[in-house]
Amino acid sequence: MAAAEAHSAHNYHPLPVVIASGEGAWVTDVEGRRYLDMLAGYSALNFGHGHPRLIAAAKAQLDRVTLTSRAFHHDKFAAFCTALAELCGMEMVLPMNTGAEAVETAVKTARKWGYRVKGVPDGQANIVVAADNFHGRTTTIISFSTDPEARADYGPYTPGFTVVPYGDLAALDAAVDENTVAVLIEPIQGEAGVLVPPPGYLTGVRRLTADRGVLFIADEIQSGLGRTGRTFACEHEDVVPDMYVLGKALGGGVVPVSAVVSSREVLGVFRPGEHGSTFGGNPLACAVGLEVLAMLGTGEYQRRAAQLGDHLHGELRGLLGTGAVTAVRGRGLWAGVDVAPSIGTGREISERLLARGLLVKDTHGSTIRLAPPLVITQADLDWSLTQLREALRG
Ligand SMILES: *Cc1c(COP(=O)(O)O)cnc(C)c1O
Numbered sequence: 119m120a121a122a123e124a125h126s127a128h129n130y131h132p133l134p135v136v137i138a139s140g141e142g143a144w145v146t147d148v149e150g151r152r153y154l155d156m157l158a159g160y161s162a163l164n165f166g167h168g169h170p171r172l173i174a175a176a177k178a179q180l181d182r183v184t185l186t187s188r189a190f191h192h193d194k195f196a197a198f199c200t201a202l203a204e205l206c207g208m209e210m211v212l213p214m215n216t217g218a219e220a221v222e223t224a225v226k227t228a229r230k231w232g233y234r235v236k237g238v239p240d241g242q243a244n245i246v247v248a249a250d251n252f253h254g255r256t257t258t259i260i261s262f263s264t265d266p267e268a269r270a271d272y273g274p275y276t277p278g279f280t281v282v283p284y285g286d287l288a289a290l291d292a293a294v295d296e297n298t299v300a301v302l303i304e305p306i307q308g309e310a311g312v313l314v315p316p317p318g319y320l321t322g323v324r325r326l327t328a329d330r331g332v333l334f335i336a337d338e339i340q341s342g343l344g345r346t347g348r349t350f351a352c353e354h355e356d357v358v359p360d361m362y363v364l365g366k367a368l369g370g371g372v373v374p375v376s377a378v379v380s381s382r383e384v385l386g387v388f389r390p391g392e393h394g395s396t397f398g399g400n401p402l403a404c405a406v407g408l409e410v411l412a413m414l415g416t417g418e419y420q421r422r423a424a425q426l427g428d429h430l431h432g433e434l435r436g437l438l439g440t441g442a443v444t445a446v447r448g449r450g451l452w453a454g455v456d457v458a459p460s461i462g463t464g465r466e467i468s469e470r471l472l473a474r475g476l477l478v479k480d481t482h483g484s485t486i487r488l489a490p491p492l493v494i495t496q497a498d499l500d501w502s503l504t505q506l507r508e509a510l511r512g
Contacts, residue, residue, distance in 0.1 A: 133472050140167025143494040145477070154502055156478045158491045161340045164367035165413060166491035172370040172409050179405035187396055194404035201411040202377060205349065206362050210385035213377045213399035217339040217365035218254025220376035223393065224302065224335050224363045225258060227378060230387045232299030236331060242297045248284035252309035253302070253337055285315040287322040294326065300333040305351035308340040311485040312447050312454030320355040333384065339365040339376070343414060344492050347424030347450035354449065360384060370410045375403040419492045423450040426499055430488070433503045442510040453488040461510055470509040476502055
């Protein structure tokens with residue numbers, strides 16, 4: 119492993135496991151040991167490793183055509199955009215590749231809409247975001263991060279963003295002015311530790327943005343597409359934003375696929391040449407994405423996440439009394455578990471779980487994040503909870 123890292127930048131600190139294959143919720147390392155994957159590629163693997171439907175869709179497309187560029191039409195593009203717009207109950211789709219590119223696209227869209235539709239004076243548009251956000255790694259996006267690790271040494275920073283505390287409607291109200299074009303938030307903050315906002319927050323953001331003529335952009339890259347027990351986390355408060363930003367699970371864990379989805383009024387601001395991506399909306403991405411959308415269309419994965427999630431959270435709440443765990447948060451098959459400092463750091467618990475055959479990732483020092491593939495069985499989920507209880511015991 120040391121040799122493997124000699125020629126790669128040290129921008130990650132992976133757990134000491136070398137994965138060779140995966141199937142469903144399980145992976146196997148180069149020595150043949152099996153691990154239950156409770157990170158699921160930060161929700162990019164909502165359908166598990168190697169889902170037969172997704173692999174078949176990818177293989178079929180590999181034999182036909184993989185890349186055309188958007189200079190030409192291809193026969194999967196319209197179908198993908200139509201299906202995604204339908205799933206979102208919206209009108210237009212702009213496909214990109216990674217999540218960060220989709221967030222960048224959302225920022226550009228909101229600014230252009232602000233100048234062309236809302237009438238904000240040129241160069242004055244601002245976007246309100248939440249503290250402790252995670253929206254990706256590009257220079258503009260880290261410009262409005264509040265995490266020093268993500269931000270330090272990357273200036274000069276892109277202006278035009280105002281940061282307010284997450285979950286605080288009064289602060290949001292005070293931050294919005296006549297040049298505000300959008301409020302950009304995660305309906306549940308994933309990287310921050312699976313932070314669920316106080317009840318009524320999303321409804322409040324919806325009302326406030328509608329009243330003030332500001333776009334509500336929901337970054338559902340991690341929370342969306344089934345993870346929380348609904349197609350979108352915004353649905354837990356019956357809220358429909360003006361724009362969804364999607365990624366991760368949209369590519370089925372096979373290829374990077376992201377998109378911005380919105381109304382004709384908003385995404386209609388682009389004219390040919392004003393935005394683009396060589397790989398965005400390529401035939402392979404659209405073929406896999408179409409299969410993802412067909413799978414989500416059945417509601418089966420959302421139901422599994424809701425039912426197994428209720429079970430997971432019931433069991434996790436039981437840990438609160440033990441003193442080993444100081445807080446449990448989340449929705450559906452997504453949980454942040456804060457481990458008491460006396461028990462060990464998040465990294466130490468992750469290493470203990472690794473030794474027990476469970477892959478998790480810590481975040482912010484003391485939080486363990488649990489986000490298994492939505493295809494996990496209840497028996498495997500229960501096994502993972504047993505491992506967690508034992509690891510917390512030492
Ligand atoms: C992962 C993530 C992103 C960035 O996606 P990449 O594909 O890593 O660029 C943006 N927003 C949220 C909420 C995410 O979880």
